Amino acid sequence: MENRDLKTSSWTSLISVCPLPEDVILEILTRLDVKSLSLLKLVSRGCNAFLSLPSFSLLYSQKKPSITAFFYQTSKDYPQKLQYVQIDPKDEPIFDPPSCLGFLDYPVFLRNSCNGLLHWSSTEGTQRQHFISNPLTNKFVEISWPINSNELFASGIVFNPAISDQFRVVVLAVRSQQSLKLMVFSSKTMRWDKVRRTLAFDTRELPFCPDRGVFLNGFLYWESNRNALIAYNVDDQHVHLMKLPLMSELNRNLGFEDLGCLGESRGRLHYCRVMDTVLSVWVANQKSSDNSVDWVHQYSVNLSNAMCEGSSIIRPRGPNNSVNWVHQHLVNLSNVICEGPSIIRPRGARALAFLDGCECVLVGVEGKVMAYLLNGGGVREVCKVRRNGFTSGYLRPSEFFPFVHSLALSNLPSKIIDELSTCES
Template identity: 25%
Template structure:
C-alpha cells in the first residue's frame, strides 16, 4: 500500500508540474541546453515551450548568470579539410557535433561569444569572378563567406559581405544586455591609409552600418583578436595604449597597456589576451624557453593592468617528465590557450598546450593536471619540422546555448 501511495503522489506531483506552465518554465531554466533539445520529444507542449524564442533568451540569461565558465575550448583548425574542431573540456566530457550541416569542406572559427560562433568558410567559385574577398588557391578562385552559428542548435545565418576594405571581424553578444548580436568590423578609411572606420552588423536589422568616426591605430595593434567584455570589443597593442570600441555609445576609446610597453613593448611576447567571468587577462613573456610568464589583469574602469601572477612551469616539467619541451624553437615550447577565472580565487588556472597535450596549471598552488591529448595542427608547409602549437587566439570558449541566430 505504501509503495502504491508513493507512486500516486509522484504521478500527482508530475501532473501538477506539467499543468503549471510557469512552474515548468522555472524548472527547465536550470537544465543545460543540450538536455532541453532532447526534452522537446517529451510532448508537443514541451516542444512548443522550449522552441519559444522568449524561453530561449530567458534560458540564455539564466545560464549566463548560473554558469559563467565555458564548458570547453574549441580549437580553430586553420581551414582543415573537414569542418570539425578539437575540444578541450573544462568541466566534463563535452562534445560538439561535426559542422557537416554547413555543406562546406573548410571552416574556420574567427570569434566566439557567449554561445555563438563567428565563422568563415572558403567556397570555390565555378565561374571566375573578381571580388575583393576573393583569393587564388590551387590555380582556382575561392570566395570567403562569413556566418554566425549556434553549435548547440546547429542554426546558422550567412552574413551579407562586409566592406571590401575590412581588416577584422569580432562578434559581440551578451544575452543579459540584448537578445540580438552584433559583428564589429574594422575597415580602412577612404581618405587616408592611416585612418580606419568601424562597420557594425546588427542581427536586429540584418544590415551593416558604417559609423562616421575615423581613428588611428596605435603601434603594433593586433586587430584580429578582439575580446568582448562589458559591452565593448577590445584589442591589444605593443604600444603604451591600445583601443576598444564601446558598442552602445558607438565610440572608440583608449585602453592602457602594461607599464613596460611604454619603452620596451616589442621585446615582450603576448601569449594570450582574453576574458573569463568578467575579468580581462593578458599573459606576457620575454622568452618562452625560460618556461616563465606573467599574468596581468585589467583593473576597474581601465585604470591599468595589475600583475596577478608570475608563473614558472618548471614544476609542471618535474611533475610530468614524459613531456617534451622543444627548446630549439622558442615559439614552439608551449603556448597559453586560456586563463580560467574560477568562482573562487583558488580555482583560477591557466590552460597550457605543450607536447600535444592540454594541461591545466593552478595559479594558486602551482599544481598541474593533464586535461586531454590534442590533435596536431596542420603544418605551415611540408618543410616544417614540427606541427604548429595551438595559440590562445585559436582557442575559443564554448558555451551551450539555445539562442537563435
C-alpha cells in the same frame, strides 16, 4: 534563484502540465545539455514554448561558466580542419562543428568565437560569405560581408547569452591613417546599420588577429602590435587604446608569439601573458573618465618550475566523470609535461584563455594544452594537441577558439536563411 521574468504565460502553460514546482523544474532543466533540451521540446506544446523563451536561454547561460570547451585548428595547410575539446566533462561533446553548414559545397573557415557563437567565412577572395552559427542548436545566420577582406581592420562578435539572446557583429575598416569606418550588423533587424560612423583612431596601431575581437564587459578588444589593446566601446561606439603591462626584463620587440589572453572576473578585466617560461596575470584598474588603465600585477609563475618540479597535477577525469586536481609526485609530473626523463623547459608556451572566474589559465605547451590553477598552483593536462595525426607543436592563440554551450540562435526559425534580406553596402 532570480527568475521572475520566466513567470510568463508560456511558463504557466508548462507548469499546468507538469506537477513539479517551477524552481525545481528550472533547477533540473538548466542542468541539461543543449541537445537534450531540444529533444524535450517534443514532450508537449507547453514544454516547447517554455524552452524557446529568450528568458530561459538567459537563465541557462547564467548558470554556465564562461568557457566549457574549445576548438583548435589541427592543420596549418587545411585551416578548416578543427578539433573539439571539452573542458567541462559534463557537457555533451560535439564532433562536427561545421555540420550545421553542411549544405555548403565549399569550405568555410572558423574566424572567431564568442560565448557559444562561431564566426565562419568562405575562402579569402571574391566570395564574401560569412556565417554566424551555433553548432549545438544547428542554427546559423548568413551575413553578407560589407567590405572586402583586404579592407578589414578589425571585426568581432558582440554576444553575451546571459544578458541578451541577440548578437551584433562589429566591423572596422581603415578609412584613413587617422580614422576608421564602423559597421554594425544586428541580429534583431538582420541587417547592417544604415549609419556608418567614422571613428578617430591611429590606424598604424594594428591588431595581431583582426577578426578575433574578444567581447568582455561591453567592450571588444584586439591585442595590437605595439603592446596595447584596441578597445571598442559597444555602447558609445568609440575606439581607444589601452597600454598593456610590460615584463620588466623585456629587451626585445613584441611579436606574434607574445600574444596573451583576456578574461573577466567580477567586472574586472584580466590579462595573462607567457614570456619565455614565466606566466603572469594582471588585473586592470580602469578609469572611465579618461580611458586610462593601471595594470595591477596578480601572479607570476615560472612554468618550468610549476610543471616540472612543482607538487601537483590533476588527472583529466575523476571516477564520477568529474575533474579532480590530484597531487602527484615528481616522476609523474615530468611525464605529463616533460617528454622523457630529461626536463624540457616549456619554451614557447602560450596563454590561451582564462577559466573559472580567472582562477585558472589554459596554456598551450609543446604538444599539449594544460590548465594551470593560479591560486593553488595545480596543473592538469586538458588535451594533447594533434596536428595532422601527430602530437606536436604549440597551440597558438590564433588557432584557438574558446566555446561555451549556449542555446544561442535556438529561437531562430530554421528557414531563416531563405528570408534573409541581403544588405546593400
